[in-house]
Amino acid sequence: MFENKSISAADALLEAQKIAFGPVIFQAARILRDFGILAMLYDAKEEGMSVQKISQKAGISEYGVKVLCESGLSMGALSLKDERYMLTKIGYFLQFDEMTNINMNFNHDVNYLGLFNLDDAIKTASPSGLNQSFKNEWETIYPHLSALPEKAKKSWFDFDHFYSDAAFGRLVEIIAERAPEKLLDVGGNTGKWAVAITQKSLETSVTILDHQKQIDVALENAKKAGVEDRVDGVPMDLLDHTVAFPTGYDAVWMSQFLDCFAPEDITALLRRAADALNTQGSVYIIEPYWDRQSHEIGAFCLINTSPYFTALANGTSKMYRAIDMHQYIKEAGLVIVEEIDHLGFGHTLTVCKKS
Numbered sequence: 001m002f003e004n005k006s007i008s009a010a011d012a013l014l015e016a017q018k019i020a021f022g023p024v025i026f027q028a029a030r031i032l033r034d035f036g037i038l039a040m041l042y043d044a045k046e047e048g049m050s051v052q053k054i055s056q057k058a059g060i061s062e063y064g065v066k067v068l069c070e071s072g073l074s075m076g077a078l079s080l081k082d083e084r085y086m087l088t089k090i091g092y093f094l095q096f097d098e099m100t101n102i103n104m105n106f107n108h109d110v111n112y113l114g115l116f117n118l119d120d121a122i123k124t125a126s127p128s129g130l131n132q133s134f135k136n137e138w139e140t141i142y143p144h145l146s147a148l149p150e151k152a153k154k155s156w157f158d159f160d161h162f163y164s165d166a167a168f169g170r171l172v173e174i175i176a177e178r179a180p181e182k183l184l185d186v187g188g189n190t191g192k193w194a195v196a197i198t199q200k201s202l203e204t205s206v207t208i209l210d211h212q213k214q215i216d217v218a219l220e221n222a223k224k225a226g227v228e229d230r231v232d233g234v235p236m237d238l239l240d241h242t243v244a245f246p247t248g249y250d251a252v253w254m255s256q257f258l259d260c261f262a263p264e265d266i267t268a269l270l271r272r273a274a275d276a277l278n279t280q281g282s283v284y285i286i287e288p289y290w291d292r293q294s295h296e297i298g299a300f301c302l303i304n305t306s307p308y309f310t311a312l313a314n315g316t317s318k319m320y321r322a323i324d325m326h327q328y329i330k331e332a333g334l335v336i337v338e339e340i341d342h343l344g345f346g347h348t349l350t351v352c353k354k355s
Contacts, residue, residue: 001296121310
């Protein structure tokens with residue numbers, strides 16, 4: 001993965017310029033999509049469209065069309081023949097690929113302004129870009145997800161759900177087959193997992209640990225789903241490691257949760273999870289490790305999600321490698337008894353027990 005490919009100096013220099021102009025290319029591509037120009041060119045097919053025709057249909061000046069389409073040409077999203085622009089395969093994916101569009105919206109609506117402060121965030125180990133983006137005095141993003149501006153909130157949850165939902169159905173089946181009676185959902189958010197597993201496994205009851213606002217939403221969702229008698233919640237500052245988790249659970253569930261924390265916090269959270277288990281209980285960790293992906297696309301997207309955690313989320317977390325998580329699990333006094341890779345878009349289920 002990410003092997004050093006032999007390319008000429010000229011090609012390497014061109015790739016370096018693409019990185020240097022990355023923010024410009026990103027915004028031009030987004031606007032080509034949002035102004036409907038990519039869709040127009042898709043409809044025009046091999047006939048293509050002139051600058052004048054695009055200007056008339058998009059309702060922007062010919063100057064604006066030239067600026068955008070010439071940038072689109074340089075990035076390979078458009079081609080130009082006989083003064084007519086046409087859509088390329090890259091342009092097609094920019095317009096129609098769900099993953100590409102979700103990533104683009106997340107990076108524009110949530111991350112773009114905050115990433116200007118990535119250097120300060122790395123120096124201070126704090127999310128220096130968070131308040132740059134949203135003009136609030138927030139320490140981390142997590143307690144305030146419901147307070148994000150509507151567009152940013154939609155893009156954040158679309159991003160989160162797109163990647164988690166791909167593995168969701170299979171994970172429900174796996175845990176329902178094991179039918180734990182008592183499951184502790186750490187960082188249960190709006191209760192999506194709690195509702196799904198209690199609907200599928202009638203023997204299972206779930207306790208959610210999270211901020212009070214998230215628990216309130218989760219309990220309302222459980223009520224709407226008719227499983228409120230088997231879903232409850234305990235409000236908790238999960239980073240206060242002096243506070244023990246409730247105990248006596250057959251399963252502790254941590255889905256796309258641990259990547260939200262620094263290594264020392266991961267180890268402390270896993271210790272508390274171990275203490276919450278009954279004798280035969282298991283900790284279930286679901287993470288998309290970048291070194292367990294089946295192709296470079298997944299690894300690329302995961303690695304480049306880490307700067308969001310640095311600049312906006314909390315300043316100390318990232319997308320981890322499996323080899324790193326294994327070390328944290330060992331330090332927490334747990335042993336890995338099972339792993340299942342390639343769930344959904346590249347998630348791994350790691351099952352642990354007390355050592």
